[in-house]
Amino acid sequence: MADVRLSAVTKRFGDVCAVRDLSLDIADGELMVLLGPTGAGKTTTLRTIAGLERPDAGRVSIGGHDVTAEPPAVRDVAFVFQQYSLYPHLTVYDNLAFPLRSPARRLPEEEVRRMVHRVAELLHIESKLQNRATRLSGGEMQRVAIGRALVRAPAIYLMDEPLSSLDAKLRAELRLELKRIQSELGATILYVTHDQIEAMTMASRIGILSEGALVQIGTPREVYECPANTYVAAHLGTPGINLIPATLLATPGAPAGAHTIGARTEQLRIGHARNGAAQGVLKRIEHLGDQNHLHLEVGGHNLITLADPHARWKAGDTLSIELVDPTYFDAAGRRIAP
């Protein structure tokens, strides 16, 4: 394991700047998640570290060595792709053993067996070792693909949306597993996704990308509670943050220059309107089982907030709405620190 550093990396494809002036330090043993929509430069960043792309400017170093000019094979990275690419004619065991049997390594077969069993145990696929790779469910195949990276102990694991082809339930299970394995092995992982829940739940730190540039980097709690701007705020949390004009509701503590107010569920206190002093109307209640989404209308703006499913709300209720320590943004969308 080792730390990985990107210094002012830029990568263009023709006229498109896929990654611009990106600097990133990934500490040893860290699970860093890069979050962003399609086209934000996430995959290009991964491929640049792997050596599959050569940056137009900037440097990549792994464990203190500058590897910018080195080919992928000598970089000591393991890549897990979105689509599990297993050898269909081999068993799970042989798929996992494959990277260890490479002629360059010359590991004794006994050692290979020990390592394969250890990884199979971590991933809970011990009982499937003798199965052909194609005789597995999607979740099992993806575990084998991850396992094939894990049998090695590279400087860094690079994972490109490894869970996105799985169904919701399996995804939830595997993200917890992956995090457990990562902390047990003390592995350094750079993980790329467009799924904010994956980022929030797994990351040591999240880097939020937009159009090839790093907008903010921090722990999940830091980026959720103190987003650098409205872009970051809008990409984290379900339901999404309510972004409303600063003049919509009374805000006695608003700092100078406040243009937009960000209010999440925990920053809104709603109650039944009293004495005709209503700020809003409850338009619709969305029942999601664990929680309800209340859809409110306030002065022509729609707000969404969570409520306990057994709270006594009904559509048409008039509401008092109070902001509790909301987030303020200036006219350019940047957060104003309190």
Added chain:
Amino acid sequence: MAEIRVDNLRKQFGEFTAVKQSSFTIEHGTFFVMLGPSGCGKTTTLRMIAGLELPTHGRILLDGDDVTFLRASHRDIAFVFQMFALYPHLSVFRNIAYPLHSQGVPRGEVRERVQETARLLRIEHLLKRGVSGLSGGDRQRVALGRAIVRRPKAFLMDEPLGALDAEFRRLMCGELRQLHDRIGATTVYVTHDQLEAMAMADRIAVMNQGLVEQVATPQEIYDRPASMFVADFIGSPPMSFLRFEGAVHPGERTVRVNGALLDVPQQREEAAGQLALGLRPEHVRLADASPLRGRVFGAEYLGTTQIVTVNTPHGQIKARVPSSLAVGIGENVGLALRAERLVLFDTGSGRALRSALYDGELNG
């Protein structure tokens, strides 16, 4: 507007039974969702309602009329497919107008109805545009428009949002539901996505291996699942189960789970053998004093709340707690349960055992 009744419906494809004995009634104006994993028979049921498949056994009644063997085109139902097939060389207006032209509706009325449909879908400004340049969402709206413009008795939709990305699907869910509120036509919607079902449905039929396991409102299904399958399919994360061997008797308010005595809703029936206690993450609290203890396996930060996974000697339990609470991996914690919300299951049949929680239940 229409009431749809599915009566003892069964469908076999050779040896394979896709739908076994389904019966349910979809009332006028309901947004009804058929939910289940792939292969559960939901699409086959929908296709039988549409008239695209003939049942092996059973009947389908549309407003009381037996339409079981009536052709699709004579059922006055509009089907919206997953892949919106639009005519690429025609404008939005002509795409929406197409079903009316083919029915021979007079020109003036066509214009009026297309305008009205476009207003409902909020795409009036697009009517003159070609469909090829439209965004995915607008194409979806045009496809819906083509179904709505006919003013059918019911809409049938087969995973219409399946091809869209998550963020956009969420948006379209809201739009479809609002559209339903404006039109009020009976809608039967098929999906495998429980969040979509919960967000949109008035009633949900949860299907598994060709059988309807439960028909009820979303909240009812969440709070009072009829079976372990339903409890496990709904919710993110789903219900946690503590499996144990034991017995319960009517009137009891406690149950012994592998040695731990836990409070449960008053039981209404007798059961013994392999049982499971089901608990939703919202009904579990971290409480130092509780005798039910375990080690924290993981904490997943979600912003407002976090999901804490705890391994106990009786099984894994997930708790939804405020994210302000500091929880360390490996920490030994006590868990308090909201007794009145817990469900016991017979793991053999998978059925939920009757208890005070199920009193006054609206039967699906």
